Amino acid sequence: MQTLWLLSPLRVEELVLVKILSYKYRLHTRKDEEKKNLVPFSTVVKGVLLQQLVQAIVAHFWLTTTTKASGVGEQPSIAKQILQFLIAMFIMDTWQYFVHRYMHQNKFLYRHVHSQHHRLVVPYAIGTLYNHPIEGLLLDTIGGAISFLVSGMTARTAVIFFCFTVVKAVDDHCGLRLPGNIFHLFFQNNTAYHDIHHQLQGLKYNYSQPFFSIWDKLLGTYMPFNLVKRPGGGFEARLAKE
Numbered sequence: 697m698q699t700l701w702l703l704s705p706l707r708v709e710e711l712v713l714v715k716i717l718s719y720k721y722r723l724h725t726r727k728d729e730e731k732k733n734l735v736p737f738s739t740v741v742k743g744v745l746l747q748q749l750v751q752a753i754v755a756h757f758w759l760t761t762t763t764k765a766s767g768v769g770e771q772p773s774i775a776k777q778i779l780q781f782l783i784a785m786f787i788m789d790t791w792q793y794f795v796h797r798y799m800h801q802n803k804f805l806y807r808h809v810h811s812q813h814h815r816l817v818v819p820y821a822i823g824t825l826y827n828h829p830i831e832g833l834l835l836d837t838i839g840g841a842i843s844f845l846v847s848g849m850t851a852r853t854a855v856i857f858f859c860f861t862v863v864k865a866v867d868d869h870c871g872l873r874l875p876g877n878i879f880h881l882f883f884q885n886n887t888a889y890h891d892i893h894h895q896l897q898g899l900k901y902n903y904s905q906p907f908f909s910i911w912d913k914l915l916g917t918y919m920p921f922n923l924v925k926r927p928g929g930g931f932e933a934r935l936a937k938e
């Protein structure tokens with residue numbers, strides 16, 4: 697049955713369509729992905745699962761041993777929730793900028809922790825959270841906890857905030873410049889912006905993640921870039937100062 701489905705004309709058409717569409721909007725060619733990435737897909741999947749498992753265990757103990765953050769109770773007004781959401785975005789960005797930048801400056805941390813994420817020179821969505829478990833704890837778990845506590849949001853708002861943050865991070869690593877992508881309309885810090893950071897020449901720039909580019913701009917680590925059409929289809933994010 698499985699074989700029949702795999703060979704069905706609909707499946708073939710689907711695959712061809714996905715291939716054409718993704719090729720048209722890719723920031724790197726498939727050849728680039730195979731040539732530049734330093735880790736096979738299967739290792740990335742295992743790494744992501746391990747990182748997620750560690751974070752889930754930590755979050756479970758954190759939630760079951762602290763507070764009554766069960767989401768029960770009154771939700772504040774929509775205006776207050778939006779304000780809390782914006783504060784949490786700013787706190788998350790601030791935490792991630794400085795920790796991320798430090799992980800590049802400290803040779804030990806870079807070599808033993810953060811370089812894992814940079815084995816994907818050509819990022820793809822599944823590899824978004826291909827991080828060392830310590831990086832997951834430092835950047836995401838602690839960053840998320842601080843954003844949650846400082847903003848004062850309820851657990852219910854926090855669920856929306858954390859989902860939004862993950863979706864944004866996946867979009868930043870998807871490697872596609874799809875037309876009408878709402879994140880690209882609202883955020884200057886988007887797929888191409890983070891793609892620059894994954895390229896070898898852009899490694900010391902565009903540390904800001906996941907939402908704004910404020911800290912890069914204030915502290916001189918912003919790398920302007922151009923999106924240029926690649927002959928044969930797709931776009932390329934190129935450093936403006938190359």
Ligand SMILES: [Zn+2]
Nearest residue numbers: 796800810893
């Ligand atoms: Zn980095």
Ligand SMILES: [Zn+2]
Nearest residue numbers: 813869890894
């Ligand atoms: Zn990344």
